[in-house]
Amino acid sequence: MKLPVKIQTTLEKIQNRTRASRRLRLILISVAIFLFLENLLLAYNNLQAKTPILGLKIDNQIISFHTAPGVERIVNKKFASLPTLKFLYNGQIFQVSAKDVGVNNNSNLLTAKILTLGRTGNLWQRVVYQNLAFLGFKSQKFTADISERQSALLALDLQTKIAREAQPPMPDFKNDSTKIIPAADGKKLNTAKFLILLRENFFNPPPNPIPLPVEKTFTAAHSEEEVRVLGTQSRELVQSPISITSSGQIFTLTTDDLKTLLTVVERPNPQNPQNVVLALRLSDTKLNQKLGEFATKVEAITNAEFNDHDARIAIYSQFYSGKRKNIVIPTGKGLAYQKVLGENTGGEKSIYLTFDDGPNDIYHPLILDVLKAKNIKATFFLVGNLTQKSLNVAQRTKTEGHAIGNHTLTHSFLPNLSRDAILKELQSTENILNIINGAPVTIFRPPYGGINTSVQRNSQQLGLKIKLWDVDPKDWSEPTVDELVRRVVTSAHPGANILLHSNHMVTARALPRIIETLKSQGYSFKTLE
Numbered sequence: 001m002k003l004p005v006k007i008q009t010t011l012e013k014i015q016n017r018t019r020a021s022r023r024l025r026l027i028l029i030s031v032a033i034f035l036f037l038e039n040l041l042l043a044y045n046n047l048q049a050k051t052p053i054l055g056l057k058i059d060n061q062i063i064s065f066h067t068a069p070g071v072e073r074i075v076n077k078k079f080a081s082l083p084t085l086k087f088l089y090n091g092q093i094f095q096v097s098a099k100d101v102g103v104n105n106n107s108n109l110l111t112a113k114i115l116t117l118g119r120t121g122n123l124w125q126r127v128v129y130q131n132l133a134f135l136g137f138k139s140q141k142f143t144a145d146i147s148e149r150q151s152a153l154l155a156l157d158l159q160t161k162i163a164r165e166a167q168p169p170m171p172d173f174k175n176d177s178t179k180i181i182p183a184a185d186g187k188k189l190n191t192a193k194f195l196i197l198l199r200e201n202f203f204n205p206p207p208n209p210i211p212l213p214v215e216k217t218f219t220a221a222h223s224e225e226e227v228r229v230l231g232t233q234s235r236e237l238v239q240s241p242i243s244i245t246s247s248g249q250i251f252t253l254t255t256d257d258l259k260t261l262l263t264v265v266e267r268p269n270p271q272n273p274q275n276v277v278l279a280l281r282l283s284d285t286k287l288n289q290k291l292g293e294f295a296t297k298v299e300a301i302t303n304a305e306f307n308d309h310d311a312r313i314a315i316y317s318q319f320y321s322g323k324r325k326n327i328v329i330p331t332g333k334g335l336a337y338q339k340v341l342g343e344n345t346g347g348e349k350s351i352y353l354t355f356d357d358g359p360n361d362i363y364h365p366l367i368l369d370v371l372k373a374k375n376i377k378a379t380f381f382l383v384g385n386l387t388q389k390s391l392n393v394a395q396r397t398k399t400e401g402h403a404i405g406n407h408t409l410t411h412s413f414l415p416n417l418s419r420d421a422i423l424k425e426l427q428s429t430e431n432i433l434n435i436i437n438g439a440p441v442t443i444f445r446p447p448y449g450g451i452n453t454s455v456q457r458n459s460q461q462l463g464l465k466i467k468l469w470d471v472d473p474k475d476w477s478e479p480t481v482d483e484l485v486r487r488v489v490t491s492a493h494p495g496a497n498i499l500l501h502s503n504h505m506v507t508a509r510a511l512p513r514i515i516e517t518l519k520s521q522g523y524s525f526k527t528l529e
């Protein structure tokens with residue numbers, strides 16, 4: 001039978017519609033089943049979160065029959081017993097342990113990973129995966145965070161050690177073999193490479209120590225002639241001792257001392273500033289250590305402040321001129337003014353920690369971290385031009401509740417400057433600091449404690465109160481951490497105004513112990529105003 005075209009089309013339409021609705025029903029049923037199963041799985045997962053995990057291994061340790069918190073306990077225990085990572089440099093082994101870098105189990109990440117791999121998704125896949133894991137074919141690595149700040153601290157510490165060690169063997173001044181500068185000159189840690197190695201190897205330390213990535217500090221190749229001239233110069237510079245006198249006490253750098261203090265550095269070439277030339281100077285760190293010992297002796301005998309600024313200038317002027325005559329360094333303000341310089345606390349057992357010479361992006365934030373962790377407020381005397389370089393750090397100092405004081409624009413010894421220059425040093429620093437402080441900065445500490453009538457008049461004019469100190473542990477001379485803690489703690493007293501610096505590693509290292517000890521002795525901490 002042949003139906004008319006019109007009827008035929010209508011029939012086909014009806015048939016098609018029926019087919020379409022059947023397909024739709026099928027899809028709807030599938031979706032319903034899918035949603036049902038998915039909800040079932042979700043419910044199953046929720047239930048499973050509190051029940052043992054089957055078949056999973058973490059770093060080859062079977063963690064079957066443990067709940068998620070149980071697994072976390074296993075991982076935490078593993079962190080506590082992490083083997084130390086060893087680095088080798090110059091025949092010496094440097095060990096890095098979990099407590100050095102601050103390893104934390106990232107429990108959120110760990111739980112998420114265990115749940116994802118063990119309990120969600122395709123049921124069949126999960127069973128296969130767990131069985132594979134159970135049979136030892138699959139293992140899950142545990143995850144952790146290494147503290148960025150702690151790692152940086154560790155790198156800085158290593159860098160200091162390497163720099164100190166590398167100096168004497170540079171040119172061998174001690175044994176007078178100054179003719180040749182060996183190929184291995186000054187050395188320093190390649191911090192970026194070190195941090196990568198630390199990250200990559202920390203959780204699975206190789207059996208043998210990893211060589212520390214150390215590089216030469218000399219950037220350019222130097223001509224034989226240049227090295228020869230340096231050799232001659234160095235012999236002249238170390239052939240007679242340098243000495244200064246302060247309060248009748250003589251400080252001498254013997255010819256042997258000078259040999260160990262001498263160091264070679266690269267300087268911009270005066271004729272062609274794009275290039276560098278070799279130059280001789282005294283190692284700042286070692287000179288500071290020696291001067292620090294002398295300063296402590298002078299102050300103990302005279303009860304007056306040792307003028308390390310002038311002492312250093314006197315030593316360097318003799319060093320470079322080659323003329324050696326004993327220079328007398330007058331001592332500064334008498335330390336008999338202790339009661340004036342310390343703060344009147346009205347009998348309260350409180351103490352003032354003060355940090356000069358900041359801000360900077362390395363040590364200053366480390367010190368802020370310690371103060372924050374210990375919930376202590378301190379006073380920071382900031383240098384104007386350094387503040388412009390590290391604005392964020394300066395701002396953080398204020399935000400975290402510390403007091404801010406003026407420490408001049410360029411950290412100059414003010415009594416050497418004209419009245420106008422002194423005013424500029426103070427006023428321009430006020431302009432910078434007042435913005436950060438949100439109010440006029442009203443305390444001022446002259447660098448090196450350098451005061452004369454002009455300094456006094458200028459600060460008065462700007463409404464600045466001069467705040468010196470009465471406890472000077474000389475952290476600038478880089479004593480050991482133990483020694484620095486000892487110096488602060490033994491001279492602490494109610495109202496003590498303690499002079500520290502926010503640009504030294506040893507200060508950041510010693511600070512937690514200084515605070516803990518003073519706290520245990522019943523001290524509270526205040527800021528200067």
Ligand SMILES: [Zn+2]
Nearest residue numbers: 356357447448
């Ligand atoms: Zn200073």
